[in-house]
Structures are given as C-alpha cells and as structure tokens.
Amino acid sequence: MSSVLRSPDDSFLLGGELPVRRLGYGTAQLTGPGYWGPRGERQDSLTVLRAAVDRGVTLIDTADNYGPGVAEDLVAEALHPYRDDLVIATKGGVVRTSDSTWHIAGRPEELRASCEASLRRLRTDRIDLYQLHRLDPQVPMAEQLGALDALRQEGKIRYIGLDTLTADQLEQALSLTGIASVQNRFNLLDRSSDAVLKVCEAHGLAFLPWFPLANGALTGEGAAALAGVAERHGATRGQIALAWLLHHSPALCPTPGTGSPLHLAENLRAGEIRLSTDDMSLLEALASA
Known part of the structure; x- marks a missing residue:
C-alpha cells in the first residue's frame, strides 16, 4: 500500500514576504504565433x-514582448x-520585431525604457516582479542588474527576477543584488535546469518554470507513460504533469497559459x-528516462 506524500504547500513567499498561490497563470498564449499580435477575440x-x-x-506572469505589448495591455x-x-x-x-525576429536589449537605458513602458501599459506605479528576460552577453551583468536595482530603489520595481540562466550565473547575480525569482525551462521531460532549481531552494527563490507542459508534449498521445497515474486520479496527463x-519542489511555481476558460x-x-x-x-523514472 503506497503512502501519500505531504500535500504541497499551496503558497510561496515571494521575496520571503509576499504570498502567491504557487499555481499561477501565464499570458503568452493570449498572443498569436511567434508571440506576435493578438490571439482570437479580445473579449x-x-x-x-x-x-x-x-x-x-x-x-x-506576462512580458513586454508578448505581442509586443498586447499581453500587458490585456492584463x-x-x-x-x-x-x-x-x-x-x-x-x-x-x-521582438516580428513573429520570428527578436534581439536582446540589456543596456541600462534600454532596460529603464522597457520598464517604464511596462508601467504605463500595466497602469501601475510599481511592478511587483520585474524579470530580466535574457542576460545580454554584450553588457556586464553588474550593469544590467544595477539598472534594475536603481529602478527598485526608485520604487518602480518591488522584486527582481531573472530568466534563462545557469546556476553559476545565478550565484553571480545573487552576489550583486537581491533576486526573488528565476524562470528557466523545466518540466517532467526536461530537468536540465535542476542545478538552478537547487540554488533557488537554497536561497528561497521562486522558480517559475516555462513550458511546464513541455509545449504540449505532455498532453498528447506521446505522453502515454503518464496514462496510468492520470487514470488512477481521474485526471488528465497535463494535470499530472x-x-x-x-510535488517535486516547494520552490516551483508553474504559470501555465491558455486562451480557453475550460483549459484554465x-x-x-x-x-x-x-x-x-x-x-x-x-513519474521521476519517466523524467530520468
């Protein structure tokens, strides 16, 4: 007879103080192919x-380049x-300049302009969590994080997050300023960012996994190995994923996106x-296969 694991805590303290429900909502699916333009009817x-x-x-969870600007306006x-x-x-x-073209813009003046544009679209004086979408390899990390730290000191950002980086880069970032969250690709079939997750657990950072359903691979017929667990729980493969x-880590805060109320x-x-x-x-065996 199998035992049941302790129920996963429903909340996470972002920045060690701000409670959020661990299962959130991501807005990328509200935009068209290539994150370009709107998707379907605005209503x-x-x-x-x-x-x-x-x-x-x-x-x-949203981003200024979803649309671009479309998702923030909708929010x-x-x-x-x-x-x-x-x-x-x-x-x-x-x-993002087209559905297939984008570039990294991490110079301090670019980050400030991006943040202030997001403030206007979101109709707020302060963004709760502002995440650097990619580290710019052409700009020293200290300059990029310094720009965000300045915005935080001005009250325009509450917490700083980072997207798509290595464990070593995360440790370096933590030596420069306070970080509240990380977004890397992580799901049942892709645990290549496990070292980053361990750093998040050690420092109390939220890990917001992108592609939590492996971009659809965990919801289709190709995920047959999930069927037995899903059937026992009267659930879908996506729900089990x-x-x-x-259950895998108390730091994981998935934000799956959808344009359908039923799928939501x-x-x-x-x-x-x-x-x-x-x-x-x-499931761990599947992840390791």
Whole structure:
C-alpha cells in the first residue's frame, strides 16, 4: 500500500514576504504565433484573465514582448484596478520585431525604457516582479542588474527576477543584488535546469518554470507513460504533469497559459491532486528516462 506524500504547500513567499498561490497563470498564449499580435477575440482573452483571478490565481506572469505589448495591455484592461493580493510579474530586455525576429536589449537605458513602458501599459506605479528576460552577453551583468536595482530603489520595481540562466550565473547575480525569482525551462521531460532549481531552494527563490507542459508534449498521445497515474486520479496527463511540478519542489511555481476558460479550469485543478510516493517514483523514472 503506497503512502501519500505531504500535500504541497499551496503558497510561496515571494521575496520571503509576499504570498502567491504557487499555481499561477501565464499570458503568452493570449498572443498569436511567434508571440506576435493578438490571439482570437479580445473579449475571450479578457474573460480568461478574469476567470483566472476569480478561481484564486494570485500570480499573473506576462512580458513586454508578448505581442509586443498586447499581453500587458490585456492584463491591465481585464484586471486593473488590481486586487491587493494579486501579483503582476512582467519581463523586459528582449525586443521582438516580428513573429520570428527578436534581439536582446540589456543596456541600462534600454532596460529603464522597457520598464517604464511596462508601467504605463500595466497602469501601475510599481511592478511587483520585474524579470530580466535574457542576460545580454554584450553588457556586464553588474550593469544590467544595477539598472534594475536603481529602478527598485526608485520604487518602480518591488522584486527582481531573472530568466534563462545557469546556476553559476545565478550565484553571480545573487552576489550583486537581491533576486526573488528565476524562470528557466523545466518540466517532467526536461530537468536540465535542476542545478538552478537547487540554488533557488537554497536561497528561497521562486522558480517559475516555462513550458511546464513541455509545449504540449505532455498532453498528447506521446505522453502515454503518464496514462496510468492520470487514470488512477481521474485526471488528465497535463494535470499530472503540473501536479508533479508542485510535488517535486516547494520552490516551483508553474504559470501555465491558455486562451480557453475550460483549459484554465483543468490546469488549476492540478493543485488539488495529491500524488503518492508510488506515483512520484513512476513519474521521476519517466523524467530520468
């Protein structure tokens, strides 16, 4: 008879003080192919955003280059004025010029301009979590983080986050300034950022995994190995994949995105699934295969 693991904590203290529900919502799917332009009817996107908050989501993850600007505009239109418990996270430092063309823009003046544009689109005086979308290899890390630190000291940013970096880069960043979160690709089939996750756990940082459902690979027929666990729980493969993230580490805060209210509800029900030690052993074996 298998034992049941301790239920995953439903919340995470961002920056060690600001509680967010660990299962959040990401806005990339509200834009078109290549994150370019809007996706579908605007009212449908507004409906999904409002439904996410109505269902208890307290962490909305967006970026200035989703659209570009489209996702942030939608967030503001749907949710402003923001509830006191709602945390809006956005990203800057990547400029998209078409559905297949983008470049990194990490010079201090570029980061400041990006942040201030996000403040305007989001209709707020302070961004709860501002994430550097990519480290610019042409600009010293100290200059990039110094620009964000200056914005934080001015009250325009509450917490700083980083996106797509190595464990060594994260340790270097932590030696320069306070970091609250990291976003790297991480899911049941891709644990290449496990070393980064360990640094996050050691320092109390949130890890917001992007592609938490492996960009659809964990929800289709190719994920047959998930079927047994999903069937036992009366769940979908995607729900089990999200539940695995919540059980795997208390630092993981997935923000799956969707443009469908039904799919949103399905994703959020993953937080109610309690995986047993046997379930986790089977899933960990899949992750290691």
